[in-house]
Amino acid sequence: MSNARVLEATALKKSFxxxxxxxxxxxxxEVGETYGLLGPNGAxxxxxxxxxxxLLQRDGxxxxxxxxxxxxxxxxxxxxxxxVPQDLAIYPDLTAxxxxxxxxxxxxxxxxxxxxxxxxxxxxxxxxxxxxxRSSEYSGGMKRxxxxxxxxxxxxxxxxxxxxxxxVDPQSRNAILESVEHLSSEGMAVLYTTHYMEEAxxxxxxxxxxxxxxxxxxxxxxxxxxxxGQQDLIRISATGVPDAALEDLRRLGGVDSVSPADxxxxxxxxxxxxxxxxxxxxxxxxxxxxxxxxxxxPDLEAVFLHLTGKALxx
Numbered sequence: 351m352s353n354a355r356v357l358e359a360t361a362l363k364k365s366f367x368x369x370x371x372x373x374x375x376x377x378x379x380e381v382g383e384t385y386g387l388l389g390p391n392g393a394x395x396x397x398x399x400x401x402x403x404x405l406l407q408r409d410g411x412x413x414x415x416x417x418x419x420x421x422x423x424x425x426x427x428x429x430x431x432x433x434v435p436q437d438l439a440i441y442p443d444l445t446a447x448x449x450x451x452x453x454x455x456x457x458x459x460x461x462x463x464x465x466x467x468x469x470x471x472x473x474x475x476x477x478x479x480x481x482x483x484r485s486s487e488y489s490g491g492m493k494r495x496x497x498x499x500x501x502x503x504x505x506x507x508x509x510x511x512x513x514x515x516x517x518v519d520p521q522s523r524n525a526i527l528e529s530v531e532h533l534s535s536e537g538m539a540v541l542y543t544t545h546y547m548e549e550a551x552x553x554x555x556x557x558x559x560x561x562x563x564x565x566x567x568x569x570x571x572x573x574x575x576x577x578x579g580q581q582d583l584i585r586i587s588a589t590g591v592p593d594a595a596l597e598d599l600r601r602l603g604g605v606d607s608v609s610p611a612d613x614x615x616x617x618x619x620x621x622x623x624x625x626x627x628x629x630x631x632x633x634x635x636x637x638x639x640x641x642x643x644x645x646x647x648p649d650l651e652a653v654f655l656h657l658t659g660k661a662l663x664x
Contacts, residue, residue, distance in 0.1 A: 355380055356416055356507050356539035357402065363410035364397050371397040373563040374411070379508065384530065384540040386554030388547065388650060394563035395543040396436065399510050402541065403433045416507055429457070432506035434498050436513050442486035446477050446496050449485060450503055457504040467503060474532060475499040476525050491522020498529060502538070509533060510541045515549065527552060547650045559654055566657045571650060572621070578656040580648035581606060582622035586615040587642040588633060595636035602628050622647060 357379040364372040372394045379385040387395045400406035402413055404420045404427065413420040415427040440449050447468055454464040472478040475495040480488070485496055494514055502509055511530065515523045530553055534540055544550055550557050551571055558568040567577055591610065599608045604620040619625040622645045633640055655661055 355414075356383075357541065358414040359398070359402055359411070360413075361411040362398060362401050362408055362413070364401060364406065364408055371563050372401070372408075375558075375560070375563070375565055376411075377558050377565065377568060379539045379541055381539055382534060382537040383555045384534045384542055384553050386550040386557040387541070387543040387560050388545070388550045388554075388557050388654070389560035390545050393545075393560045395560060396512055397563075398560070399433075399512055399541060399543060403431050403510055404428050405433070429504070430507040432501035432504065432509045434501040434509070434511045434514055436516065438493050438497055439500065440485050440493060440496055443484060445482050445484055446472060446488075446499070447481045449496060450499060453500045454503050459504060467505075471499040471503050474502070475529050489519065489522065491518035491525065494518050494522065495526060495529065498526065502533065506538070508539045508541060512543050513545070514542075515544070515546065547654070550650055557650065559650070559657060561654075561658045567653070574650065574653045575648050576620070578653050580652055580656075581618045581620060582625075582648070583646040584615075584617040584619060584622050584626060584629065585642075585644045585646070586617070586629070586633070586640060587613060588615060588638045588640045589613055590636075591615065591633065591638045592636055595633055595638055598632045598636070599629055602632070605629075 355378050360376050362372050362375040375394065375398050377385065387398065389395055397406065401408045404422050404424050407422045415430055418427045420427045441452065444452065450468045450471060451464060454468065459467065472481050475498055477492065477495055477499065480492065485493060488496065498511065498514060515526050527549065530540060530542065542553060556568065556570055557574065558565045567574055569577065596608055596610060599605060599617065602625060604625050606618040609616040617629060626645065630640065
């Protein structure tokens with residue numbers, strides 16, 4: 351069965367004794383979409399994806415993968431998931447190529463297809479030049495990239511990445527993020543958990559902010575920002591700005607305020623990307639001289655603080 355929604359998770363619940371780890375989590379992921387679960391350690395991210403992947407029996411709720419029910423006993427749907435856990439799942443005494451071949455054989459991939467796919471995956475994760483070195487000789491970031499390669503080897507419909515950049519150096523982290531961006535552009539559905547706000551903003555089409563086992567809010571970055579009433583700040587360094595120009599700027603749709611001070615205009619607006627060209631047109635029509643422009647957008651850290659009352663890394 352083909353479904354535009356690769357994953358549908360509805361009202362997931364899981365408790366460990368008196369600890370309610372997940373409390374009614376609901377979200378979906380479409381073809382070619384990267385969905386982020388953003389929250390601090392202990393928020394319920396790993397428990398949620400363990401249920402989604404069929405590794406952990408849920409206390410309540412439902413998981414559909416490409417329209418098929420996913421449980422801990424579901425063999426068919428599990429074939430369509432590539433899981434990249436926080437803990438490395440590689441064999442240190444094997445090379446990257448040997449690791450990939452081993453896991454490909456577990457998926458019963460035909461030999462010719464597997465050979466071709468191994469080369470493709472090594473390129474995607476940036477390990478082609480170290481393919482025949484033992485993975486025990488790799489840096490932490492390289493091991494993480496190999497871990498991702500194993501997860502996507504069999505072309506899963508859903509790739510699940512659980513905090514894939516924790517503890518890696520900046521160069522490897524950027525390589526991992528570039529790999530995820532490539533996969534999304536190729537049409538793969540990706541579920542990405544992180545407590546790094548900047549990763550969620552860079553990679554994810556939509557984000558679910560999770561805390562204490564609950565999705566507090568969900569949407570695109572813009573939707574989440576609008577949900578809590580945050581606004582963009584445009585700063586324009588300009589001279590020769592008459593009062594008439596200020597009035598015209600204030601009349602633009604989406605402008606909340608215009609504050610001139612010491613050769614700088616500060617505009618609070620709903621959408622800087624849409625408003626900036628219009629603001630520049632207004633200033634140009636009044637022959638104002640603009641020397642610099644900067645835009646400060648509210649980030650998901652501010653949204654998380656507003657929704658939970660605490661910083662993301664608390």
